[in-house]
Amino acid sequence: MSHADDSADRAGRVTLAVVALTLLALAVRLVGLGARSFHWDEGRVGYWTLRFAETGAFEYRPVAGGPFLYLVDQPVFALLGPSDFSARLVVALVGGLLPLAALLFRRRLAADETVLFAGVLALSPTLVYYSRFLRGDLPLAAFSLVAFGCLVSLVDTGRRRYLYGATLAGALALTTSGFVVGYVACWLVAGWLVFDHVRVYREEGGTALDRVSRYGRTLVAWATPLARAFLLAVGVVLFFYAPRSADGTGPDLWNPATFPAVLEEAFYGSFRKFVGVRLEYRDGHEFISYLVAHFELVVTLAAPMVVLGLFGFAVERYAGQNRPVVAFASYWTGASLLFFPVITELTAPWVVVHSLAPLTLLSGVGAAKVVRFAQAAVGHRNASRTGVAALLLLAVVAQAGAVTASSVYGPSDRDNRMAQYGQPAGDLGAMATNASAAIAGNDGTDVVYVGERFYLTDDASADYPPVPESWGNRLPLPWYFERMDAETSSVSNATRLDALDETPPVVVAEPKFRAALDARLDGYRVTEYELALWNREILVYTRR
Known part of the structure; x- marks a missing residue:
């Protein structure tokens, strides 16, 4: 067999292994995808997606996150109907297909490194968990990693x-989450450090100025493809950030007469809103405490990746080739540990995803080095080294498996480190089933919230973000009621129920009103639910 045939055969085996891992990744993300009740953040995204679809109006609101999920979930709902499963499906598919991104690095990584890199992307418990979660963090991490791989x-x-793949992935990343500014900062730092690295320009020859001149000539030669890529990026950003008008009176992407206003709103207007909400008027926080909390979460949620990543970084830098792609991932990871605690407004497990995106590559490299160490030990019949390598690999696999079983598929409670406070501790599926049956065929108001904590003078005020705090206290219930097409209202206390024309089939109340409501709602089923991990108990009365 010739060298070319051997290389092609090895490349084929690598591709087959990565595809197999991708199928496994899809399976672990899709199984039981709708079993966990919606988190508050998921409830916001799901509710406003339904409202945007109902009214036909859309406008980028920074407090609601990037526009990506709101727009891509609408056709999914139209095809499959709104449910916990269908709402999370796009994120699950993005996360499940992510191991294929390892193939973009196969020319820079060894065969075993590429396969193990894909394995980490497929089976990392934190990445699996947030691939089953309706937030833009996982899509942002995935698109950014794909963009980096395409550039390589x-x-x-x-x-x-x-070039076009990197442009498309990078433009989509811009539509997913405001955290994209952290990626830009990390890439600038990592890019500069790699560019300035002594080993890099010793290998290429010439001075840094010579390299800059050479890059400039390359850009001139690629002027036409770069122009096309720019237009592709503009088109993607325009589609996602352009407003849609419900009544045709305002800027509307589908109304050519308003196109100048659409352009202004999609680009300048969106940027101005983002700066205003995320920079000018945001509350500050103590950086050190956020930094420590973020680092603790990274270590707690992804200990095997951290160990393998540190090992891969150390061996690569001080005893290996010190390849630019591995160096870039190392600097990206280090910068992320500093930048994301600065830009986040909440210490939450999902922020860890943004540090794990580059760490996955380092972990794949580190895992390959451990496997090679084990193979060499077996080949030399060195029992002690074989035992050490076997124990290390077993510990990594066992820890990842245990975390997946307990946190990804386990109950949502205080012991689950991946479940942020806004995750309901119980299962709201039974509530949704009972409420849906109760309101079937009802005319008028279907659901009434009772208590100052939930009271709104007008429930329509929550159709678009930002919303009153009392509406946020209802989360994630608005998502479940909206997908039933339920009409909701609220009263400040139990006695005001008597002023309603008729008693609604579903009543949601603070527990302190139980005695008063038990007397008024004779014949109703009453069940207590927890809307968060703790201290968010509610009563739901449903007409039998």
């Missing part, structure tokens, strides 16, 4: 398709 492949092959 572009440098290696010179093929234009990788």
Whole structure:
């Protein structure tokens, strides 16, 4: 067999292994995808997606996150109907297909490193959990990693398709979450450090100025493809950030007469809103406490990845090739540990995803080095080294498996480190089933909230963000009631129920009103639910 045939055969085996891991990744993300009740953040995204679809109106609101999920979930709901499963499906597919991104690095990584990199992307418990969660963090991490991989492949092959792939992935990343500014900062730091690295320009030859001049000539030669890529990016950003008008009176993407206003709103208007909400008027926080909390979460939720990543970084830098792609991932990871605690407004487990995105590559490299160490020990019949390697690999697999079983598929309670406070501790599926049956065929108001904590003078005020705090106290119930097409209202206390024309089939109340409501709602089923991990108990009365 020739060297070319051997290389092609090895590449085929690598591709087959990565595809197999991708199928496994899809399976672990899709199984039981709708079993866990919606988190508050998921409830917001799901509710406003339904409202946007109902009214036909859409406008980018920074407090609601990026527009990506709101727009891509609408056709999913139209096809499959709104449910916990269908709402999370897009994120699950993005996360499940992410191991394929490892193939973009196969020219820079060894075969075993590529496969193990894909394995980490497929089976990391934290990535699995947030691939089953309706937030933009996982799509942002995935699109950013794909964009990086496409740029690496572009440098290696010179093929234009990788330029367009990087552009598309990068533009989609811009639509997912405001955390994208952290990625820009991390990439600038990592890019500069790699560019300035002594080993890099010793390998290429010449001074840094010579390299800058060479890059400039390359940009001129690629002027036409770069122009096309720019137009592609503009088109993607315009589609997601452009407003849609419900009545045709305002800027509307589908109304050519308003196109100048649409352009202004999609680009300048969106940027101005983002700066205003996320920079000018945001509350500050103590950086050190957020930094420590973020680092603790990274270590707690992804200990095997951290160990393998540190090992891979150390060996690569001080005893290996010190490859630019691995160095970039190392600097990206380090910068993320500093930048994301600064830009986040809440210490939450999902922020860890943004540090794990580059760490997965380092973990794949580290895992490959451990496997090679084990193979060498077995080949030399060194029992002690074989035992050490076997114990390390067993510990990594066992820890990842235990965390997956307990946190990804386990109950949502205080012991689950991946479940943030806004995750309901119980199962709201039975509540949704009972409420849906109770309101079937009802005319008028279907659901009434009781208590100052939930009271709104007008429930329509929550159709678009930002919303009153009392509406936020209802989460994630608005999602469940909206997908039933339920009409909701509220009263400040139990006695005001008597002023309603008729008693609604569903009543949601604070527990302190139980005695008063038990007397008024004779014949109703009453059940207590927890809307958070603790201290968010409610009563739900449903007409039998």
